[in-house]
Amino acid sequence: MHFVFMGVSGSGKSTVAELVAERLSLPFAEADEFHPRHNTTKMARGEPLTDEDRGPWLAALAQWIADHESGGQPTVMACSALRRAYRQRLREGASSVHFVHLDGPRDLIADRLRQRSGHFMPVELLDSQMATLEPLRPDENGTTLDISRPVPQITEDAVRTVAAALGRVPRARHRR
Numbered sequence: 001m002h003f004v005f006m007g008v009s010g011s012g013k014s015t016v017a018e019l020v021a022e023r024l025s026l027p028f029a030e031a032d033e034f035h036p037r038h039n040t041t042k043m044a045r046g047e048p049l050t051d052e053d054r055g056p057w058l059a060a061l062a063q064w065i066a067d068h069e070s071g072g073q074p075t076v077m078a079c080s081a082l083r084r085a086y087r088q089r090l091r092e093g094a095s096s097v098h099f100v101h102l103d104g105p106r107d108l109i110a111d112r113l114r115q116r117s118g119h120f121m122p123v124e125l126l127d128s129q130m131a132t133l134e135p136l137r138p139d140e141n142g143t144t145l146d147i148s149r150p151v152p153q154i155t156e157d158a159v160r161t162v163a164a165a166l167g168r169v170p171r172a173r174h175r176r
């Protein structure tokens with residue numbers, strides 16, 4: 001069983017997915033790190049990727065999932081997975097992939113992107129990300145979470161979703 005946290009740039013995939021992986025001690029992949037340099041420089045210039053640009057990237061991500069699947073290891077990934085066809089590509093890596101869509105209003109996401117620093121992705125690409133996004137359909141194995149809440153709340157919901165799917169009881173959150 002593999003969990004892909006999906007959504008447009010700035011929806012909080014990396015933030016939440018990494019926390020979930022840590023809480024449940026699962027291997028984590030950041031899909032941004034699998035982009036060929038050509039893709040990241042293109043996005044940094046403010047140009048959206050095409051299906052063609054995303055092809056080899058999705059293949060590498062499906063391979064990462066497949067490698068863990070063959071070792072019987074559940075995983076967590078942060079990956080935009082905007083279109084249904086991209087999610088189908090990721091599913092080719094394993095028998096069971098559960099998508100967690102981090103969903104919220106454009107203006108909230110734009111504000112978060114404007115406040116974020118040190119990332120190659122410009123806020124100017126948000127509209128193209130939203131236009132490309134195909135939300136989960138009922139026949140897709142997935143869950144949608146509302147991102148207009150604080151990170152700890154979203155993370156709690158996500159940990160519960162993932163733990164339940166794995167038949168695990170999550171450890172209590174460490175409080176400081």
Ligand SMILES: Nc1ncnc2c1ncn2[C@@H]1O[C@H](COP(=O)(O)OP(=O)(O)OP(=O)(O)O)[C@@H](O)[C@H]1O
Nearest residue numbers: 008009010011012013014015112116121149150151
């Ligand atoms: N629920 C939240 N409340 C407030 N800020 C948040 C929340 N989730 C994420 N953020 C902040 O919003 C910004 C975008 O989050 P993050 O980088 O995790 O998004 P992402 O979907 O991985 O984006 P990208 O695909 O561009 O890498 C970050 O600065 C992060 O700290």
Ligand SMILES: O=C(O)[C@H](O)[C@@H](O)[C@H](O)[C@H](O)CO
Nearest residue numbers: 008009010032049054080121
């Ligand atoms: O498919 C895409 O357009 C890309 O994966 C983007 O979504 C970015 O990689 C990411 O969101 C920016 O960090």
